Amino acid sequence: ADKAGDGQKIALVGKSAGNAFFEIAAKAFKETAEAEGATVDVVYPEAATADAQIKVLDNLISQQPDAICISANDVNALQAKLEEAMDAGIKVSSFDSAPNKDSRQVFVNQAGTQAVGQALMDAVLDISGGEGQFAILSATSQSANQNAWIDAMKSIMEGDEKYSKLELVEVAYGDDEPQKSTDQTAALLQNYPDLKVICAPTTVGIAAAAKYLQDNESACKLTGLGLPSEMQEYTGDDDAHSCPYFYLWDMEGLGKLSAYATMALVKGDITGAEDETFTAGDMGEFTITKADDEGTEIVLGEPLQFTPDNVADYAKLY
Amino acid sequence: MAGKSGRSINNVPESPVKKMIFSWEGILVLLFIAVNIFCAMFSEYYNLSSLLRQMPVYLAEVFMMLPMAYILVLGEIDISVGAIVCLSATMSCIVCNANAPFIVVVITALGVGTICGAVNGFILTKFQELPPMIVTLATQIIFRGISEIVLGSGGSISASNTDGFRAIGGKIGNVPYILFLVVILSVIFAVILGKSTFGRRVYAIGTNRLTAYYSGVHVQKIRFIIYTIMGTVSGLCALFLVSSSYGANTTTGNGFEMDAIAMAVFGGISSTGGKGNIAGGFISAFIIVCLRVGLGQRNVNAQVILLIIGVLLIAAVALPNIIGNVKKAVSMKKN
């Protein structure tokens, strides 16, 4: 049988070790690719910085794998190394967090930026009851993904009359540290006693905020992007829970799709150009589209909604 | 004239060769060879050309080891250097993107570094009571904070015109320029520390600050100079870092201070001041670089590599002490 990844050597580069969220995608990636006959090395840099990823890439270029699939710690900083890799004949795909368009051949996007922004905005609208103050609790002020989503939310809010009664009072940053996120959540409540909703598009932030709101039995509710296992405790429709529902994407699907895309890249089925199509095993056919940064991407789908009904099931997975 | 009692005091030093063989540097050379043999056996990709190709990113950190060695010899510490690298890299990218000629970019990187270093030096010499660790901790937060402000949301900048950075990242044959620069700088720093009056004074301050002061050593001036140079070299490091990433972000240079300190300490430069030399730091830097490259090529978990370095670091200092203690005990018994 002609398997999609026969004999291919693929390296998967994560943002940093110890991220449960990433582990799921990596695991799915590895299983999918190995089932197709490829070998996969999952490599983590020693810290969540671009500097550390550069060293990892250097090491990988020495090993000459067929492809590198990377979740980038910085949009720009990996360009020199990834170009070097591509010059050396290594295919470069990316997922989760993209390096700039010159540094990659294709990017597997977990969910379109617009789609995420839309989902979050609608959640805020719904949970607030259509009007009132809301705030955003993000990761760091420099997190590219988060900033893109927040910008999308802002433009959606301006673009549609139905959001006109909502007021975004502040974008706070918890640096993805539980302690700082807690301080920021408390500060939001202290500064805006009438705050109705906090939207936290980051896993650490949402968990910290959820805990704070729930422990304090706050009237303010929460939504955002989070891990089901982290959020299970706080998800519920009643007053005892702080988060009615939240979103994330299908991490397993992301890993799987990235694996198929990378293998297709190596095989030459795709080159990463716009409008190419390929089959991702049982996931069906995908088309490469233009990304916001003028590069190309493959969009996995809509964000997944986690509600009190399904959160327990997903929590077993991730 | 000889003393009244006619006593003569010997002033012929013992042969340096003998001293070298039994010194820590001697052991480090052996260890360097051993690490290379090990890596070559462990990783099929490990060879001179892969080493030379991968080295430049590490070498930027070796730069930092040089002035850090001076600071450690002073008995002090500077943990703001990673943040200085970040700020210099950021500023040089901004200047580069304003279409300035590359020489201006170079001057910016070095200049920003120098200013940051001078700020550290100024505070530390004006308020001598303050421990360097806490001052450089505060300036670390400030310097990185300023880059965060400058970079704004997005936290990242890429150099639009990369020609200059490509040029300094170039090679002669297989050998990157930066390797030559590291060697040249190491020699200069080694000679100044080991052979010059300045170096002698640095050791004096590190061993007994009060005596140095009473003996007319410009303690504060020397401290100021060293912290400033630490900043300048951080700027240099930033320049070469940008040449491998064509950009900067808020995490640039994170943890470099610890790497630089680890290299120096592993090379026998005591953190308590007054001991060690650049040669040791230089060899140990290459041991660490080779080890990281070799293990990394086999995708050994980054945490495990750090664990190994942690163990080496402790062993490097603990073993000679333990051996020394045992020796002392034995020789006491013999007597």
Add this chain to the structure above:
Amino acid sequence: MSEYVLELKGITKIFPGVKALNNVQFQLKPGEVHALMGENGAGKSTFIKVITGVHKAEEGEMFLNGQKVDFKGPKDAQAAGIAAVYQHPTSYPHLTVAENIFMGHEIIKNRMIQWKAMNTEANKLLKQLDADFDATAEMGTLSVAQQQMVEIAKAMSTNARIIILDEPTAALTRSESEKLYTLVDKLKADGVSIIFISHRFEDMYRLASRVTVFRDSQYIGTYDVDGITNADLIKAMVGREIKDLFPKPEVKLGDEMLRVENLSRTGYFKDVSFEVRAGEILGLTGLVGAGRTETVEAVCGITQPDSGKVYLEGKEVHIKKPSDAMEKGIILLPEDRQKEGLIMSWGLGRNVTLPTISKYAKSGINDEKTERDLAKKLLEEVDTKAVDIFQPASSLSGGNQQKVVVAKALSQEMKVVIMDEPTKGVDVGAKAEIYAIMGDLAKKGYAIILISSEMPEILGMADRIVVMCNGHKTGELNRGEATQERILELAMEKGHTGGAE
């Protein structure tokens, strides 16, 4: 029952490379004050530490009241009723006086330290010593002499039957020494036996009934103080005769070199003026804490005076740092040679050349050959007892360390040399040598300021004597008119407020 409370036989103690004690013996009678004397490095302090269990002797045995004992550590000795005041103060600068006194045997009730009781007890002890500070004071803020008193109080607080004092008077002035003498007499009357180490003969004559002499790690002999002449004792100690302890040369005084006018520093000294001429030795004396050290440190730029002027060769100079002073030709040999004078872990050669390395460097790079030759020449000039210039300063005895400090000052052409207590803790042989060097310097035309608390030294060496008390200059005496009484009178002048009256 033995006739001795403490007896040691055949003690040998080896440090890596040195035999500090070689088969020495010692006997202490009940209730006697026994002096232990000998050159610097003879092994006296080491011997004390062997007694108290700080060091373990390689050979030899020790008997306490006739019983053989074997101390594992200082705790055992303390428990056996032996207390020691070590040569180098073993105090805790950050803790209070009371804590220093009671460290290791705190007053404890219900597992809690009884601070009130400890402070009261400590104050009682301090009162006996006539101390002018409180038990709650922080040790680090006290002067050396005051710290010494605390150490003695500490020894007394253990109710020890044997008290060992290692050079307790080295940091004390005469009147303070008197206090100590009274105290020792009192202890003796209580039946306590005392071992007493000192380089000062006056101490021995005043206190001890017997004296044991060590030389070069060996036991030389034990003598009755009444039965031995001064000359014989010196001979036993240094192995040769010393004819003239104070070889003060007759020097024709030159021009005025240094003049200090109304120098003040808040809280330390006020309106101090004096001058010194080429070839002159100016003695600066007073009680401990009179502000002598602070004054000369301000002159040399170590600290900054608040007001006042300093003239060198008639021209006003502004000295901000010690290096300025040295460039202009003023050098200070600091009081604390271990902390301020020497880098103890460095070789002697490098210590000597530290102030002047830049002078014979070629474009910033040291000329090590010249440096070594110079170091050898200077160290031999002051007759240092050393094997080579590479041995660390810490391996020398106190007197020889002091000679190295002097050699440092000779490494460059100087106009004014200020020596702060240059003979503190230095044996009689080495003292004579340091005085001789001082005389030579004066002959060469140096202006010398000698700070000293030792009366004979000041009287023996100084051309002119400036006396300070409580931060003020209280008088100036010429060589001819100076007597011990006159100096003491000026040094204790209380309530003096500058030259106002």
Add this chain to the structure above:
Amino acid sequence: MEKKSVMKKITGSREALLAVVLIVLFVIITAINPSFLTPKSLMDMLKNNAVTMVMSLGMLCVMLVGGIDISIMSTLALSGMSIGMLLKYEHISSTFLAFVIAIAIGIVCGAVVGLIISRADVPPIIATMGFMYIYRALGYQVSHGGEWASAAALGNFKNFATTKFLGLNAVIWVIIVCYVFFFWFMKWTRTGRMIYAVGSNPSAAEVSGINVKNIKLLVYTIMGLLAGLGGALQVSVYASAMPDMQYGGEMDVIAACVIGGVSMNGGRGTVIGALLGSLILATIAKALPLIPFFNQLWLNTIKGVIILVVVVMNVILQRIADKNALKGREM
């Protein structure tokens, strides 16, 4: 006369100066945002800074003997992660047991550090730098390379941080108990004073029969113990265990001590100082988001500037106090 001595006391003690700094901070912040000075807000602040506050006590001991420990947050991660995994996989379920295990792991980690430092004479910064890497790596191993133990997996354990006792949160009680104990331990027990003695003059301590090596071992073990306790608190307060928790947080603990007047050369420092130092840092962390004037991007810079200003102010005040003390000296 009476008044003068009060003034003297304030200018004469570092702790009093710090208390003044803290009060000034409180006043300024409250003036800008009155909601800062509410009981709820202050309780939040204490609870959210419990880890740093408790661990400052250990760092106080370590710094008193002239040492430093930068491995503490790795120890915290290792112990916290260990109990997290034990709870997650239901090897244990008792909160008490979890605390005991976390503390035990901390003690072992600290004792190993202490042994290396006291017996092999490795300078503390080097030894703890090594262990910072080692324990962090072990933490990752324990987490199976990156698993988290999150709220739902922690069972009853996380409730510890929400339990109230006599109107106060249990976490705050832990802080109080630790501080009261250490206040007693450092001031009123022989062992506590020995720690000061060793830091003040190690050779004197040796001569007076104190086992310096054991005291050093003890302080690093205490540090380890508190790091272990910190691990348990961290997991409990944030209901989540991750292998990279508190990465880099050791600097906050050290900064708290230094700001609190603990000398890095040993011998000087008090429990009150550590308390004030960590409170100042906690106040800054709590207050910065409450102050509306500046852009969120500026927070880090401002935090750095405040730390710098606080330490420099302290030096300047100290200098003024010293000068005044000298002026008062009669001559």
